[in-house]
Amino acid sequence: MTASATARLIRLAAALRAGMRPHPEDAAWAAQRLDAIAAGADPVRALDLGAADTSGRRKALQHRDNLIRGAAAIHLADMSRRAQAITLQHKLARYAASGWRWEASGDAPPQHRAGKLEGLLWAILKTGAPVPTSARQFQNILSRRKCETHCVRNFTRGSPASAA
Structure with a gap:
């Protein structure tokens, strides 16, 4: 949600809760968005409620x-996929x-930690993405398409910039 959409919705809610008329610009903005929704537009897009940067x-x-x-x-190449998932879950959590x-x-x-599994655990956490919490989640990730390990190999050689 953009800052202006957030501010408008907060002002609209406050005015309506207080039994007052909303600011004319906020009312016009809301009317335009609600008309678009009534015409079949996606409410999330019409109200600008999407995440700022889903990409x-x-x-x-x-x-x-x-x-x-x-x-x-x-x-962990010598392990089964399930064993890899369990090992990664435990080591990453620890x-x-x-x-x-x-x-x-x-x-x-x-x-x-550079060049070791722990160096990659550091990189996984550094992405800022939510960390899988179960072995099943790790197993699902591992079973999706094959990894192009060249970026990871570059990272383990001490060049984190090339892993991005």
């Missing part, structure tokens, strides 16, 4: 998923609760 979230999720697939392909708290502010993983 940014989508990119973060794709990047996170690619890093998860890459971590499994590079560091790292998020411990070392990540002190290492999150860096622009790159700490030197002692």
